[in-house]
Structure formats: structure tokens, C-alpha cells
Amino acid sequence: MSDNQAFLEHINEGYKTKGDFLTMGAAMYNGETVTDAHVKIPLKTLNRHGLIAGATGTGKTKTLQVLAENLSDQGIPVLLMDIKGDLSGIAAASPGHPKIDERHEKIGIPFEAKDFPVEILSLSDQDGVRLRATVSEFGPVLLSRILDVTTTQAGIISIIFKYCDDNKLPLLDLKDLKKVLQFSTQEGKKELEKDYGRISTASTGSILRKIVELEQQGADLFFGEKSFEVQDLCRIDENGRGIINIIRLTDIQDKPKLFSTFMLSLLAEIYGTFPEQGDSGRPELVIFLDEAHLIFKEASNALMGQIESIVKLIRSKGVGLYFVTQNPTDVPDGVLSQLGLKVQHALRAFTAKDRKAIKLTAENYPISEYYDTKEILTSLGIGEALVSALDEKGRPTPLAATMLRAPMSRMDILNDSELKTLLKKSKLIPKYNEEIDRESAYELLNEKIEKAEAKEAKAAAKKEREKLNRSSSSSRSRSRRTSATEKAVIKVLTSATFIRGALGVLNKLLK
Numbered sequence: 001m002s003d004n005q006a007f008l009e010h011i012n013e014g015y016k017t018k019g020d021f022l023t024m025g026a027a028m029y030n031g032e033t034v035t036d037a038h039v040k041i042p043l044k045t046l047n048r049h050g051l052i053a054g055a056t057g058t059g060k061t062k063t064l065q066v067l068a069e070n071l072s073d074q075g076i077p078v079l080l081m082d083i084k085g086d087l088s089g090i091a092a093a094s095p096g097h098p099k100i101d102e103r104h105e106k107i108g109i110p111f112e113a114k115d116f117p118v119e120i121l122s123l124s125d126q127d128g129v130r131l132r133a134t135v136s137e138f139g140p141v142l143l144s145r146i147l148d149v150t151t152t153q154a155g156i157i158s159i160i161f162k163y164c165d166d167n168k169l170p171l172l173d174l175k176d177l178k179k180v181l182q183f184s185t186q187e188g189k190k191e192l193e194k195d196y197g198r199i200s201t202a203s204t205g206s207i208l209r210k211i212v213e214l215e216q217q218g219a220d221l222f223f224g225e226k227s228f229e230v231q232d233l234c235r236i237d238e239n240g241r242g243i244i245n246i247i248r249l250t251d252i253q254d255k256p257k258l259f260s261t262f263m264l265s266l267l268a269e270i271y272g273t274f275p276e277q278g279d280s281g282r283p284e285l286v287i288f289l290d291e292a293h294l295i296f297k298e299a300s301n302a303l304m305g306q307i308e309s310i311v312k313l314i315r316s317k318g319v320g321l322y323f324v325t326q327n328p329t330d331v332p333d334g335v336l337s338q339l340g341l342k343v344q345h346a347l348r349a350f351t352a353k354d355r356k357a358i359k360l361t362a363e364n365y366p367i368s369e370y371y372d373t374k375e376i377l378t379s380l381g382i383g384e385a386l387v388s389a390l391d392e393k394g395r396p397t398p399l400a401a402t403m404l405r406a407p408m409s410r411m412d413i414l415n416d417s418e419l420k421t422l423l424k425k426s427k428l429i430p431k432y433n434e435e436i437d438r439e440s441a442y443e444l445l446n447e448k449i450e451k452a453e454a455k456e457a458k459a460a461a462k463k464e465r466e467k468l469n470r471s472s473s474s475s476r477s478r479s480r481r482t483s484a485t486e487k488a489v490i491k492v493l494t495s496a497t498f499i500r501g502a503l504g505v506l507n508k509l510l511k
């Protein structure tokens with residue numbers, strides 16, 4: 001048996017599957033593509049999460065595109081983070097190219113150009129379905145972790161939420177939260193101290209500064225109504241294909257805290273609302289997190305712990321998470337250890353640090369008798385990658401340097417006209433893009449403060465009137481006393497006795 005034949009059997013045996021699967025491409029041996037040595041990923045294992053890594057320009061985004069397309073064809077909805085703005089082309093069919101035909105001939109599968117059902121979403125003012133969540137939906141624990149506050153400050157946030165629950169004050173956006181924090185140490189200080197204990201002005205001031213920092217990254221656009229319902233990510237079109245939801249994040253790269261806030265709230269909402277999936281044989285939703293290092297860039301230890309917990313637990317809900325980044329070291333070890341599928345594009349070794357990273361990366365892959373992993377990591381071409389997955393029994397598949405199939409959709413963006421046409425077809429924009437600012441904690445507390453101030457003003461006016469009345473009564477009393485005295489003096493002076501006495505004195509003086 002030739003080496004090529006032995007390698008073909010090695011790959012076919014290692015990637016054999018009984019259920020539904022996705023074909024990534026064909027394995028390569030000695031630098032040549034082995035036709036029909038197909039690298040297949042069982043749908044059953046796609047909720048075990050994954051990693052797509054590699055240097056800039058090696059084809060990570062196209063790999064993401066291939067996976068999203070094939071998942072959609074299998075009736076599995078997808079959520080993509082489009083940070084570079086180059087994924088909208090999934091909504092248009094590939095124009096084709098001779099090099100694509102050549103690639104697919106080597107792989108041993110036919111190429112079919114097609115478009116896919118796409119929904120454009122947005123976190124900011126960009127066109128698309130607006131994604132929002134209320135402060136109440138975050139809850140005090142998650143909000144405290146995002147704000148990275150102290151234990152004492154986290155306790156105050158919990159008190160604020162409890163006070164709002166007890167007094168039916170909806171916390172919808174950040175202005176609601178700021179208003180309640182200010183109220184707790186000003187007009188409402190005595191009320192809160194009575195029922196919940198003393199709240200430090202210094203602590204509320206620190207929390208307010210953290211909120212302002214979050215606002216400066218655009219979080220005021222994210223917090224509010226109408227809240228996005230995560231079930232709308234799991235839609236299927238009329239042809240039975242999963243909708244590919246693309247979140248446009250081209251203006252978010254310099255706002256990592258907002259990105260982390262959104263992603264964590266989304267994952268927490270999915271975990272909290274999706275039913276337990278069990279072993280159904282296929283995922284309900286697959287999420288690709290492009291430029292994944294942005295999620296972890298400014299995450300506190302508490303926030304990182306929350307992310308790791310969700311990654312571990314969310315697969316039971318039938319949700320797969322796929323991190324797309326330049327280097328596996330961008331992803332924390334606690335998350336990296338949970339990833340079943342690894343697609344590693346080429347890495348570049350320009351510095352000693354790069355060489356060390358390559359060595360660490362190679363150690364994350366199964367040992368192979370057919371490859372020197374460290375060497376092949378630097379020699380892979382564009383559209384080629386090392387693949388390691390899990391088979392249907394959860395065991396690692398053989399390491400395969402893979403010639404990846406080409407995307408069936410356009411490898412470029414939609415133009416403005418095409419984008420507008422796509423947005424007009426949206427069924428979610430009418431549902432979510434109407435801005436709602438109903439009466440919430442901000443308005444209710446302002447009303448409460450105004451009533452209290454009016455009551456105080458009324459009481460002060462009454463007190464002033466009473467004071468004036470007392471003063472007037474005292475003046476009248478003095479006036480009456482003075483009048484009585486004058487009358488008495490006049491009576492004496494005009495009496496006959498007083499006059500006779502006065503005349504007698506005068507007569508004596510004149511003699």
C-alpha cells in the first residue's frame with residue numbers, strides 16, 4: 001500500500017460519521033491535496049465550540065463564511081460578528097472563478113454558487129435591526145461584573161435593584177440607573193436608610209463614574225427598549241435554511257467594553273431562556289465571535305469567570321460558540337480547553353515571541369505521524385488550515401492539514417443598493433427599530449421628588465403664614481394695651497378732681 005493510500009484510509013477512517021456532517025475540504029499530504037480525503041465535522045459535535053485562528057490574510061474569514069453557509073444549508077441558524085465589515089456578501093451568490101473550480105476539483109466535491117438568507121443587525125446607529133436590552137434584564141450580579149465594582153459597590157447595586165423592585169420603578173436604561181443612585185444619597189437618603197441601610201455617597205459616586213465610562217463607549221444606545229428576543233436568532237426561512245444573522249460592528253473596535261457587555265448579556269440571555277437540548281444530534285444555534293480578543297481585552301477577573309462559566313454550560317442548550325482570532329493565545333486557557341473544533345491557519349514567526357507562540361499552539365493539537373506540526377504551521381498557504389475536531393463519540397479526530405472548500409456566496413461586501421434592498425426585506429426591523437421611552441425609574445423619581453418639593457414648599461408657606469399671624473396678633477394685643485392706658489390717662493386728666501387740684505396749685509403760685 002502506498003503512503004498516499006494509507007493516508008487516505010487514515011483520514012477517511014478518522015472522519016467517518018453516521019449522522020449529518022459538514023465537509024470542510026480535503027486533507028493534504030506532502031504538500032499535495034489528496035482528493036476525496038474529506039475532512040468532515042459531525043453536526044452532533046458542533047455545540048462543543050471551536051476556534052478559528054491564524055495570521056492576518058490567511059483566510060480565517062472565508063473559513064467562517066464556509067461554516068456559516070453549510071450550517072444554513074443544514075437548517076441551523078447562525079450569528080456572525082462582522083467587525084471588519086466583509087461578511088454581508090453572504091447574501092449574494094459567488095460570481096465563481098477558475099481557481100475556485102480548480103480547488104474543488106482537487107478536493108473532490110462540486111462547486112455550487114448560491115446566496116443565503118441574511119438578517120443584518122446593529123448595536124449602534126448603523127442600519128439594521130437594533131439590538132437592545134434593559135438594565136433590569138442584566139440584573140445586579142451581571143451588571144456589577146461588567147462595571148468591575150468592589151464588593152461593597154456591588155452590594156449597593158443589589159440594594160438599588162431591590163428598592164426599584166419593591167417600589168415598582170422600572171430600570172430600563174442607564175439614565176434610570178443613574179437617577180436612582182443619585183436619589184439614594186440625596187432626596188431618598190432617609191427612605192433608603194430606613195429599609196435597606198446606609199448607602200455611602202463615595203461608593204455611589206464611584207459607580208456613577210463607571211457608568212459614565214460605559215456610556216462613553218456607546219452603551220446608552222444598547223440599554224433600553226425594545227429588548228431583543230434571542231429566539232429571533234433561531235429563525236428558519238421558507239426553504240428550510242437557517243437564517244444567517246450578521247451583526248455589523250465596524251464602529252465597535254475601539255469600544256471593547258461595549259462589545260464585552262453585549263456579548264455577555266446575549267450569552268446570559270440565551271443560557272437563561274433556551275431549553276435544555278440534551279443529545280439531539282444537531283445544534284439549535286451557532287455563534288461566531290470574530291476578533292474574539294476584543295471580548296477578553298478589558299474583561300475583569302470576575303467577568304472572565306462569568307464568560308468561562310457560560311462557555312462551559314451553554315452547550316447543553318444546543319448552542320455552539322466559535323472564537324475567531326489571530327492567535328490561540330488570545331483566548332484564555334479556561335475557554336480554550338472547552339473547544340472541540342480547531343481550525344488553525346498559518347502563523348508567522350518573525351520574532352522569538354512568535355516562535356514561542358507557534359510552539360505552544362502546536363502542543364494543542366494531537367500528535368500525528370504524518371505531520372511536523374510546528375513546521376506545517378508556518379508553511380500553510382491561503383485557504384489551508386490544520387483541522388482537529390471531535391468525532392461522533394467525542395474523540396479527537398486525526399490532525400489534518402486541509403485544503404478548505406471555497407465559499408458559495410460572494411467573498412466581498414454588498415454595495416449600498418444591495419444592502420438597502422436586503423434591509424427592506426427584513427421582518428425584524430419593524431419589530432425592533434421603533435424607539436420606546438416609556439415611564440420608568442427616571443420619570444417616576446422626578447415626579448416623586450417634585451411632589452415632595454411641592455409638599456415641602458406648601459408646609460413652609462403655611463409655617464410662614466402662621467408666623468405672620470402670630471406677629472399680627474401680638475401687634476394688635478400691644479395696640480389694645482396702649483389704647484387702654486391712654487384712655488385711663490385721659491380720663492384722669494379730664495376728671496373734675498384733677499382740674500380743681502390743678503387750679504388750686506396755680507392760685508397758690510400766683511399769690
